Amino acid sequence: MPRSELRLLCDQNVARRYVSGFRSASDFAVATVRERLDPRAADADIAADAVENGLVVFTSDDDFFRIDTRCGRIHYAQEAAPEVGTVVDAVRAVADAYDDHGLIVEHVPDGWI
Structure with missing residues (x-):
């Protein structure tokens, strides 16, 4: 079965x-908050844009797990500086595991590869 494209919205950080x-x-379509919104956009506004446009937020900001707007979101530990290829592979595995990308709430790499 072919992979469905994951539409990511990369947070400012x-x-x-x-x-x-x-x-x-x-297999990724990527936009950044700086490209789509004001670079100082609030997390709630970023989440609302993601929901409205079928995007999954990729972030190292754990505040996204505390906001009211429920959007697909993938968190990574930026301070751990995981390798790019490791993160890309882990996000790909997450995307493959979900039929509805809007339901994604995960941390990567965190065992995804």
Whole structure:
């Protein structure tokens, strides 16, 4: 079964190397908060945009687990500086495990590869 494209919205705090890693893979469509919204957008506004546009938020900001708007979200530990390929592979595995990407609430790599 072919993979469905995961549509990611990378939060302001996501290092460019991860954004570039996702963009170089054919099974991700990637936008950043800076491209879609004001760079100072509140987490609730980012989540609302993600829900409205079928995007999954990729972030290292754990505040996304405490906001009211429920959107698909994938958290990574930026301070651990995981390898780009490891993160891309883990996010790909997460996407493959969910039929509805809007229901994703996961931490990566966290055993996903």
